[in-house]
Amino acid sequence: MLDLITYASNTEKRNAKAEMDFIAQQIADHLFDFSLYTMSHLCRNANGASDFLAHLASSSDFTWVGGMSLPNNFCHLLLQDAPNLHTFYTVN
DSSP: OHHHHHHHHHHHHHHHHHHHHHHHHHHHHHHHHGGGBOOOOOOGGGOHHHHHHHHHHHHSOOOOOTTSOOOHHHHHHHHHHGGGOOOSOOBO
16 A cells, blocks of 8 residues: 555656646747847836826726827826837847
8 A cells, every 4th residue: 555655646746747847848938939039128217108107007096098188297208208219129
């Protein structure tokens, strides 16, 4: 009986290791897919428009529906941010 329990335990460990190896391989495959892209970071203080929207969404019950006019202060932030726009990804 003890041999059966030991065998089952070892089988479970082998299966868990095989599953972890499979998951690790999947992660590695996805990471290599990112070699096709170049990513960059833009500080929040250089992107006032998205900061404005994030703050608005987290602090109020605001919903913007397509066709509604944009808030004036948001439009102003878009114009301010325009010179700082960068490409966030490129396909090689």
